[in-house]
Amino acid sequence: MPLLLVVFAPAIAALLVGLLPRNRLSRWVIGVPALLFVFLVGQLSATEPLSVDIPWATSLGVTLALQLDGLALAFALVVTGIGTLVLLYAGSYFGDDRAYVRFSGITLLFMAAMLGIVLSRNLLLIFVFWEITSITSYLLIGFNNESVEARNGARQALLVTAAGGLALLAGIILIGQVAGTYNIDQLLATPNVLRDSSLYAPILLLVLAGAFTKSAQWPFHFWLPGAMAAPTPASTYLHSATMVKAGVFLLARLSPLLSGTDLWLGLLGGFGLFTFVYAGLFALKQTDLKAILAYSTVSWLGALVAVQAPGTQLGAIALIVGVLAHALYKGALFLVAGSIDHETGTRDIRLLGALARPMPLTFAGALIAAASMAGIPPLMGFLSKETFLVTALDEALRAPWNTIFPAAAVIGSILTVTIAIRVLWDTFIANRQGELPKHPHEAPWPMWIGPLVLGATAILLPLALTLVLDSLVSTGTSSILGQPTEVHLHLFEGINTPLILSTIAIAAGLLLFAFRRPLLRGMAGLPEGNPSAIFRWSVETALPGVAEGLTRRLQNGRLRVYLLTVMGFLLVMVISAIALAQVDIIDEAVLAGFDPLAAFICVLIMIGAIVGTIVPTRLSTVVILGIEGALIALLFAIFGAPDLAFTQLMIEVITLSLFVLAFHFLPDTFRYRRPNLRRAIDVLFAVALGVMITLLPLVTIANRVAPSTSSWYIENSVPEGQGHNVVNVILVDFRGMDTQGEIIVLTIAGMGVVALLRLRPSAQPRGRHIPTGSETPVHDPDGESERSSSSTTEEQLAEQT
Structure with a gap:
């Protein structure tokens, strides 16, 4: 029962938001995710995971099955923890109470849907919550509904993720057809049933389509930078902690059932590593602070997909640590970007600079977050990069992945370091090039407390490995692998290959940042090859053209x-x-x-x-x-x-x-x-x-x-329907509601015909509405040549009737 409250408490709170007194709204809204976060922290020491299984649509194979295993706990902590800080931040970000009410209501609904995804143990239930996140994220991205950019970004995100959702639904249905169940626990009892099926490849492709669109993998990544038109609190929540992690979570949840094949390795490794490097490169080209963070988010999402490709314990560890680290530093940086925009009036890093003095607390949060993103010890980001590089160097990888994976991991890490330095330097340290739209000053405390809390967590978690992180990573890894696993992380394991590569990445990132200007000039002439243009052409030009052509041919x-x-x-x-x-x-x-x-x-x-x-x-x-x-x-x-x-x-x-x-x-x-x-x-x-x-x-x-139903009607016509005319009894008794519906439809149609006849122009002869004049061209009903005589026109109209 506690799990039902975890999922539905935010939804109930969202419905009550509009009824709360304005002066108490903030504390009530923040209190819901905060209490849930505290409850979830208490479950870190639980020996058995909480679970609930309530029959729902059992004939369809749907039950309200929820379980708080290690993987669900890690993601739920991120969802509720970041959600608390975002709602606190939004109270000062939105000056208008009505805007805050609307934002907090939608955000709480989204939170409930995300918690539903991570806690569900039924694939169809996951899909239901999956679609709710698409709808609520559409409302959050398009929150500023008077902005054309916001509306376009919301529409683009909805179309891409909804299309992926349809593919995911098809994949889930195929899983149910092959395995005979949608319950994840029952599927895990026979983990090879999908891999041994002839439908394995279609199932995998459909599931990946859903996961890749949600987690912004190339070539579906373009919706995420376009979604930066959302208010910064929404961007922080959607793109650092929740929505974009849903696809990564789904792959982890289904990993015991689908991993371990060359197809899984090739698709996740190929798309993930390419996205990691590709998005990192194009993050360097951006000048909008949120756009830089958006592309860097896409880049790290690629890394989180890639570490799952080998299907090993090392990859599972890297995933859990990577999700936690990214939520901490990227959530902080998004909040910092919003504070800068709020207090200076711009996010253009070409105009920003020298903000460390007027915004010292915001700078402190940004400094810790950027250092964690770059992988500087002893921060959480360093631990994440170490586990990522360990996975890339796993001896279990076969050729050519034992070469491609380490090379891409190092290149992507170098780009990540460069991005982190650029965000910090150009915004807070470099000399300002001109006047800002607003005189900069420190943001209100609800806006700088979030980055500092996340920064402090990024420092403390690696220092408390045995107290918190080992347990969380162990249970999360066990959930991914489908078997008990004990993990002991170490902040420093001596001089080894991952540490050397990490050091090389930091040094090369510093060097690349020093020579960034000629690099950026060289990249400026390169085409982005962004699928966003293809998407816009498809939606705005090709689709309307095809629809118009089909309508002209079929609805003529x-x-x-x-x-x-x-x-x-x-x-x-x-x-x-x-x-x-x-x-x-x-x-x-x-x-x-x-x-x-x-x-x-x-x-x-x-x-x-x-x-x-x-x-x-x-x-x-x-x-x-x-x-x-x-x-x-x-x-x-x-x-x-x-x-x-x-x-x-x-x-x-x-x-x-x-x-x-x-x-x-x-x-x-x-x-x-x-x-x-x-x-x-x-x-x-x-x-x-x-x-x-x-x-x-x-x-x-x-x-x-099955036996024919006609014999049943014949046998029961007299005793049940009290009639010997079987047809009449069927029409007025056994299927009386059907007959009534048909009568209503025919009556409405008849009324429509009468109304149309009464609307005839009075000048026309009664009974024949025929254009007058001998030269009125009318097409015949089957597309023959035009005829101009009034007699021919009469025939054509009659035939159409």
């Missing part, structure tokens, strides 16, 4: 096109399903019950159908259709269904009457002819459709998997 007002499209698709699907399923076509019992009289009537029905397409007048066609209906009623009577025969006759009489009344207002004869080719296509299509309709009942009868 011609009944023939509608029939060909809808029924043609149905025809292809049904025939393909019958062919691929390799089922029996005809049951022997059907052939044994051959009745010559019924066969003769069927021949008459077919002849009548053919004649109905040939006769020149509409009235003749209607009469033939009525005869067809009467013959069908006769068939029902022959096969012992007089009730159905009577119902069929009544329907035919009513339909025939309506047709006669409607055609009274139309020309008597069909006066135009379609081209022969088009008529041939129509004939072939009609024949194919008739074959399909014939095959459907035959295949259904021959491959019945």
Whole structure:
């Protein structure tokens, strides 16, 4: 039960935010995640993880299954801890109480969704919370809804992550089909069931599509820099601690089921390492402080994906430590960026500089965070970089990964050091190049306390390895590997290869920063190759163009096109399903019950159908259709269904009457002819459709998997429905609500027709709304050449009707 409160308490608080007194709003809002954080810290010493499993939609395989294992605890601490500081920060960042109310409500909903993701033990439940994060992040990114940049960034993030969510849903469904369950604990009981399946590759690709879009891996990374239009508190929460970590978390959660294959190693290693280096390079090109932090976030997310590629204990350790370290230093730097923007009026590092004196407390937080990001001991970032390099040097890596991984790790680490130095130097230490929009001064205490708290944590955690970090990393690693693991971290293990590479990365980063100006000038001419432009072209140009073309072709007002499209698709699907399923076509019992009289009537029905397409007048066609209906009623009577025969006759009489009344207002004869080719296509299509309709009942009868419901209706018509007319009892009793719904639909349609008829211009002849004049060009209903005579126009309009 405590886990239910952990997930739903933020959601309940979000609903109550608008009801709280404004003068007490801040403390109440901050209190919810703070209390949750304290509760979660208390679980560090728990011997058994908390869990709850409540039946929900059991027929769909969905249960409200939650568990606070080591992996969930690590991420939940980040979600609630950073969330507390962000809400405290936002109270001063937003001067308007209404803006703070709206922001805190959305943020608390997002927090609940993130906690739901990390605590869930059911894949479908994870997906539900996954989609809630997409929706709430859209609201946070587009918080400044009057800004075009914010709206575009929010839309772009939503489209990319929602598309990945659809892929993830498909992957989850395939997992359920293969394993027979969506429960993670049951899946872990048979960890090889997915790897041994022929659907392993599609499952992996679909899951990676969902994870990569959420965690901004190349080529889906572009949404994250575009989301920097969000308010800084939102950027801090979404892009340092929560949303972008969801994909990384999902990969870790499913690692015992999907890792250990060359495909897993190649995809995670390739995309992760490329993103690590690629985003690090383009972070150097940026001049907006938040854009620099955004690209550096993308870069480290690539590293967090890459360390999971080997599927080893070293990679799991690097992941847990890396997630914690990144949340601490990147959360602090985002908060610092917001304070700078708030107090100076700009985030452009070309204008900033010399802020250490007017903003000393903010500078102190930035100094610790930048040092941790660069991997300076004894900070948390140093421990993270050490575990990352140890994973890159793992002897278990085979060629060519034993070369690619260390090389990319060192290059990316050098770029990370350079970025950290640039953020600190150009903002706080370098001489200012000009006047700032606002006179700089220290931010209010709620805005500088966050970076200092995160900085202090980055210092204290490595110094308290045996007290806190070892236990957290051990349980987290055990959750990832699916087996008990004990981890003992060491801040200094002597002079070894990872330490040497770390030192080289720091020295090379300093050197690269010293020569950054010629490097940046050289990079300025390089094309970014950013998929964002392709995405914008796809959404703003290609998609509307395709939609317009399809609409012009398929929604053109011609009944023939509608029939060909809808029924043609149905025809292809049904025939393909019958062919691929390799089922029996005809049951022997059907052939044994051959009745010559019924066969003769069927021949008459077919002849009548053919004649109905040939006769020149509409009235003749209607009469033939009525005869067809009467013959069908006769068939029902022959096969012992007089009730159905009577119902069929009544329907035919009513339909025939309506047709006669409607055609009274139309020309008597069909006066135009379609081209022969088009008529041939129509004939072939009609024949194919008739074959399909014939095959459907035959295949259904021959491959019945359950008893027919007709016998049940016959047996229960009198005792349950108190009626001997089975058809009537079905319509008004057993399926009375269906009948009522159909009556309502027909009534609404009839009212619509009456309304349209009443809207006719009064100048037109009653019964025929036909344009006057001999030179009014109108297209015929099937796309033939335009005709200008009023008589031809009348025929065309009649045919369309």
